[in-house]
Amino acid sequence: MRTEDDTGVMASVTFGLEDFITRQGGKSAEILRHAGLEPRLYEQPNRVISLKRYCGVLLTAERTLDDEYFGLRFGAQASPEGLGIVGYHAMNAPNLWGAVQSLQRYFNVLQQRSKLRAFSVGDACLLDYQVPDSAIPGHRHDAELTMGLLVGLFRQGMGQDWSPLAVHFRHMASGSGHPHREMLGCDVRFGQAHDGILFRKDTFEQTMADARPMLHRITGATLDELLQSVPQAHGFSGHVRQKIIERLSGGDISLEAITRDMNVSLRSFQRKLAYENQSFKSILDDVRREQALQYLKFENLSVSDIAYRLGYSEISAFTRAFVRWEAMAPSAWRAQYGLYTSL
Numbered sequence: 001m002r003t004e005d006d007t008g009v010m011a012s013v014t015f016g017l018e019d020f021i022t023r024q025g026g027k028s029a030e031i032l033r034h035a036g037l038e039p040r041l042y043e044q045p046n047r048v049i050s051l052k053r054y055c056g057v058l059l060t061a062e063r064t065l066d067d068e069y070f071g072l073r074f075g076a077q078a079s080p081e082g083l084g085i086v087g088y089h090a091m092n093a094p095n096l097w098g099a100v101q102s103l104q105r106y107f108n109v110l111q112q113r114s115k116l117r118a119f120s121v122g123d124a125c126l127l128d129y130q131v132p133d134s135a136i137p138g139h140r141h142d143a144e145l146t147m148g149l150l151v152g153l154f155r156q157g158m159g160q161d162w163s164p165l166a167v168h169f170r171h172m173a174s175g176s177g178h179p180h181r182e183m184l185g186c187d188v189r190f191g192q193a194h195d196g197i198l199f200r201k202d203t204f205e206q207t208m209a210d211a212r213p214m215l216h217r218i219t220g221a222t223l224d225e226l227l228q229s230v231p232q233a234h235g236f237s238g239h240v241r242q243k244i245i246e247r248l249s250g251g252d253i254s255l256e257a258i259t260r261d262m263n264v265s266l267r268s269f270q271r272k273l274a275y276e277n278q279s280f281k282s283i284l285d286d287v288r289r290e291q292a293l294q295y296l297k298f299e300n301l302s303v304s305d306i307a308y309r310l311g312y313s314e315i316s317a318f319t320r321a322f323v324r325w326e327a328m329a330p331s332a333w334r335a336q337y338g339l340y341t342s343l
Contacts, residue, residue: 007131009054009111012045012084017057020074024065031060045084051111051131058141069179071141075148076183080156082149085219085226086110091157092216097204097327099157100127102216103150105293106223108230115286121198124165128196130277140171143195144180150197151184157208164199168192204327237278240269244287253311255280289325292318296334303330 018028018039029039035056041049062070080087086109090102100118104127107116114131129146147167155162166187167180173190180188243261247253258280259269273279288310295306307318322330 007051007111007113008048009051010045010084010109011041011047011049012087012110013054013082014049015042015045015082016078017042017074020077021061021065024061024067024070026061026065031064032057034060048112055142058145062141068174069144072144072148072180072183075145076152078145078149078152080149080153083153084110085223087153089216089219089223090153091208092211092213092219093157093208094211094213094216095205095207096154096158096199098216099154099208100125100199100204101326102220103127106227109223109226112230120201123201125199125201125204126168126194126196127199128194130195140169140174143169143171147195147197148184151186154197155185157211158206159209164197166198168194168196168198170195235276236272237276237283240273240278240280241283241287244284245291248287248291248309248311251311253284285321288321292322292325292330293333296330299334306330 014037018032021028021031032039036053037049037057041047058071058074062068067073080091083090086103086106089106090099093099093102103116104118108114111131114129117128117130118125119128127150129143129150131142147169151164151167154164163184163186166189167184169180169188169190170192171190173180239262240258243258244253247257247261251257255266255269259266262269264272269280273283291310292306295301295309301309303318304315307315310318312318312321319329322328322333326333328336
């Protein structure tokens with residue numbers, strides 16, 4: 001069972017796990033049950049299971065099989081089917097940047113209270129994986145598994161010769177083997193500020209092999225519906241997010257206004273967000289991006305209407321923000337879906 005406060009993940013992540021454990025000489029059913037999960041969950045890929053218990057399987061397998069790199073090995077060889085409908089949506093994006101955008105937008109459908117966020121690092125772009133450390137035991141296994149799955153998805157879409165610039169891990173290298181570079185096929189850097197994948201920006205226009213535009217649209221529509229049912233962030237940051245939503249559309253969404261609404265001092269406000277690895281700026285940016293993508297689907301709303309609803313005083317400020325989020329102007333985003341736009 002899963003408690004209300006437990007982070008959930010779709011059971012598709014168990015695809016191939018039991019076979020992999022068996023091939024390593026383990027007893028998969030015993031290992032899963034020891035962690036509190038039942039076998040054959042992959043047959044119900046959209047079922048939500050406990051992320052803690054799933055990570056518990058990785059820890060139990062590590063101890064049982066005496067393999068400190070179990071999570072890495074499983075992730076590096078796993079099929080992108082483990083990412084479920086989110087993976088299928090990304091695989092059918094028109095190009096690499098479209099796949100990154102798909103993962104950014106819908107990752108918390110696959111895994112609640114978690115996100116992938118892309119940001120510039122000079123001439124490169126880092127796809128940063130964020131999950132509350134309190135949500136999982138054994139952060140290292142989860143990070144290595146997730147990076148392996150994502151690299152595998154991109155490699156299947158771009159071709160087996162593709163590789164990112166590097167993979168970053170927050171944890172330090174452990175043990176004596178360090179098989180990460182061989183398994184991930186790229187430079188691997190430990191002790192970094194983020195868990196993530198580093199891309200060259202000039203590769204973003206490369207097309208995804210065998211992408212099917214209709215399947216991309218169908219899975220996107222389904223994911224939009226699923227996104228509405230995903231539990232919002234827990235804790236203090238969740239309350240901040242809700243206050244921002246309430247104050248959008250012409251209201252004062254300054255830091256001072258939000259702290260006043262919440263009856264909390266600025267120092268306490270910032271300390272509580274930092275404890276949850278959040279900031280007011282990042283939460284506001286996330287809310288605006290999510291709302292913008294929803295509003296743009298309504299052709300009766302002009303770009304200036306949307307800018308106002310999101311609390312921007314000028315269309316140009318909204319357009320700059322949108323280009324930063326999606327690497328295209330709002331009108332271009334609408335055009336790719338055959339939607340009419342007006343200023």
